[in-house]
Amino acid sequence: MTTTTSHTPESEQPAEGGPVTRPSRLIHTESTTEIPVHLLFRDGPDPAPVPLRPAVVARRQGTGEQPRLRRPVPDRSGTLPRVDPDLVERPARVxxxxxxxxxxxxxxxxxxxxxxxxxxxxxxxxxxxxxxxxxxxxxxxxxxxxxxxxxxxxxxxxxxxxxxxxxxxxxxxxxxxxxxxxxxxxxxxxxxxxxxxxxxDVRLRHWRSEPMPAADRGGMALRVVVTVVWRVRDTARATLGVEDHETYLRQCVEAALLRLPVEAPGAGQATMDAVCEALTRQVASDTAPVGLEVFAVRPVRVEYAPEVAAAMHRRRIAALDARHRASVLSSVVDSVEDTVTRLTVRGLVELDDYERKALVKDLTVAFCAGRGEPMP
Structure with missing residues (x-):
């Protein structure tokens, strides 16, 4: 059941005896919709929930084309392509x-x-x-x-x-x-x-790389020379799975150096061992699908990049100089304190605050002059 209510202004009423004319639409795209009567008199406090529909990519107006649902795109980021699983080494008939x-x-x-x-x-x-x-x-x-x-x-x-x-x-x-x-x-x-x-060649091989770009934990540019101990485990995949397995190994090492942080020059042995272990795991996982077996990836020379080498050298010299000055100052202060304490405890001199400060100053100058260090 539907109700249709219409109201026509007096200016638009047809004249007596004249033809009936339909008023022109103000909006050309307007349309009339029938509303059920029971919805007009509904007094419920909360409206019924409206079910959600799938997202529509596009719909052409007036063509009757059904909406197309958006298909989920699988996320393949961070995954390596797999080699043909049927390509496995097997003995030939000779x-x-x-x-x-x-x-x-x-x-x-x-x-x-x-x-x-x-x-x-x-x-x-x-x-x-x-x-x-x-x-x-x-x-x-x-x-x-x-x-x-x-x-x-x-x-x-x-x-x-x-x-x-x-x-x-x-x-x-x-x-x-x-x-x-x-x-x-x-x-x-x-x-x-x-x-x-x-x-x-299926022997155990040792490869020393040329200087490769890398970065430390702070993002400072480095140049690293690594040695890789590896061998061909599956000849079929190493030969037919990639164009050149040696080039593939070199590119995997470069990618691992750019992905993992390398410690700056002067790091401890324990830190370098941890870096070596992380690099070995990363390169071994990248080269395993093509039949290569990596035993060790060890950095043998780490240095700063040429564009930052001079600045880092000056920074390192300044840090060493500041450390040396701090150690010298600590030893001078300890010597002055020991000297003043012995003089006052043994009763050799009696000093007030002013005389104590003057004695401390004179002893500090004397000890620094004796060590050949300028006054801080």
Whole structure:
């Protein structure tokens, strides 16, 4: 049920016998809304709570388009990208080197036998090889070319796949862009010559950096030289997970120095050990996803940046001078007090306040002059 109340001013009433005209709207966008009657006579003390609706991003007027809800955006700040979890080091399939040698020798012998068969082998070479004279000139036909190709391919595969594995070295094998395994074995091996080999050093390595920018707890600019003890733990991720794992390690060390405060020159050994431990944890956590294992990151030289080195040197000299003056003044005051106390306690002199002050002044000047220090 709805009620519609309208009031038309006298000036807008239609004239008798004239056409009915609708008054013009003062606001072009005004609209009429029907109000239920029971809401007009409601006398409740507190209005009913209005349910909240989700936030609306945008709505086009007059198009009937439904509102679009705002989707929450996940916060990914402070998280490192993960390397492919399937990219994990696994041993590659290789054969002993003897197999490659035998295959190469058989291929070479097949080439010699085919040349003897076609009559292309000279008699002297055939006699040196222990072969009887050729029965005749057979010529080079399809069968001979097939024998040449098979024997040559066998020789190439046999000798081309030979490799020597060394301690502390590894090969990362790949075929057409896919990871095929890692070879950590030593000695003479045979590896498929079609596979791409990438040599990786898996020994314990020691790297000394160039001066890197850093800051202390007060924000003062520093230059720090660090040594990093590390090694490649997962060759697959270190080689295929990043473009250059050594460059990645250097950038992680630079980021850790900028993120963590480093103690200024002259700090104690315990403080430097705490800084070393914090740097090691930070760099190890950053490089673990790419297969690197970091054992220690230790600052070996800490100095102020060139733009603040002169000012900090003057400040340090002033602090040392003030400390020295304070120690000298303390010793002079102790000596004067001891001298005046002994003179008065033993009864050698009787002094009033004025004479005591004069004696203290004279003794202070004498002791400072004897130490070669100016009066403070």
């Amino acid at each position: 054969l002993p080197g003897v197999v490659g040698v035998l295959a190469g020798v058989c291929g070479a012998a097949g080439c010699v036998a085919t040349a003897w068969w076609t009559g292309a082998l000279p008699p002297l070479a055939a006699g040196a090889a222990g072969l009887p004279p050729a029965p005749g000139t057979a010529g080079t036909g399809p069968a001979q070319w097939a024998a040449y190709a098979g024997a040559g391919a066998l020789a190439l595969f046999g000798f081309g796949g030979l490799a020597r594995g060394r301690t502390g070295r590894a090969w990362v094998l790949g075929l057409f862009g896919r990871y095929r395994g890692t070879v950590r074995r030593t000695g003479l091996l045979w590896v498929n010559p079609l596979l791409l080999r990438r040599r990786v």
